[in-house]
Amino acid sequence: MTGIGVIGTGYWGKNHVRTYSELVSDGFLERVVICDINEKRAKELSQAFNIDYLTDHQALIDDSDIDAVSIVTPSPTHYQLAKEFMNAGKDVLVEKPMTMDIDEAKELVRISEETGQILMVGHIFRHHPAVKELKHRINIGELGSIRLISSNRLSFGAPRKDMGVVYALGIHEVDMFCYLMDKDYPESILADTRCTLQQDIEETAMISMDFGAATAYAFESWLMPASGKQRDLIVVGSEKVAKIDYLKPQELQMFDIRIAEKDFDGKTNFSVENEGSYTIPIPYAEPLREELKNFIDCIRSRDNPLSNGLIGMRAVEMAESALESAKKGCKIPLSN
């Protein structure tokens, strides 16, 4: 029997509760309990899904039928909660950003290693079915060598007050770029950020990551009315180009296009070879459900999650480096 507690039932925590509750109905999980210091919120959700609720996380620590928790509280609270639960012998899935401080992130990884508790981080895009398909095609060499990656995560909305776009959105990209390039870190990060509404909380960022043979660019903004939300990823290889619209988890677009080089009379000439494009259909799977299933599998098997604590820690380090780069106006080197 596996029991899981969800701590924090706000905007994103509600999705954890709904998904775990579906996994209970599908016979994949035995028990889920909600915990929120906002009793009204916890009670409403508990009634909607017919599950128990608590208002103090200590009661979850004391419950021997709770094996693990999803921590979906504001990011500055992640460190303390994750530490308490791992030290109490519970496995932890903590939302991204894992922490907002690299020393705290390192400490959580250390506690996980010392206690043997699972530490997973909500880097949900590693669980996105189109990303898994793309990663497979990169691994088998279908795209050739990667030359360029570009990602946009744009919307128009009220900015968060607790963190800017680098920690809220860019954390996804810095991790995704390393995942696709099969690296722990890029060689360096260069970023430019803009705060126009609040001091020290950027609502726009351009982040570029140098991987040597390839460069990856991320454009993040809450100030870009790009006909609703825009969340895409383009990977340019020497043989093919791939595009994912994150809002469409059921497809991966492939462009059979490349720059051909021909030597003629001692000179190199370039030309475009375009053999058209096609869409690869992908069976529907909700990324959050895939992520939570991976967590439950790891609680039972003690395997390493797809988005483990080290991955979350490196993402925090890269987000910190991006903010440092924007502040100092220079590239920040990182070592693999």
Ligand SMILES: NC(=O)c1ccc[n+]([C@@H]2O[C@H](COP(=O)([O-])OP(=O)(O)OC[C@H]3O[C@@H](n4cnc5c(N)ncnc54)[C@H](O)[C@@H]3O)[C@@H](O)[C@H]2O)c1
């Ligand atoms: N993976 C993703 O794509 C994704 C998307 C959105 C948010 N997030 C992350 O999820 C986390 C929560 O974000 P949100 O937008 O849902 O925040 P939110 O403010 O809407 O909700 C946070 C909830 O946590 C509760 N809470 C705070 N401290 C608590 C404690 N000690 N014990 C119990 N409950 C407590 C609050 O009462 C609130 O209901 C953040 O870390 C955010 O970065 C991840």
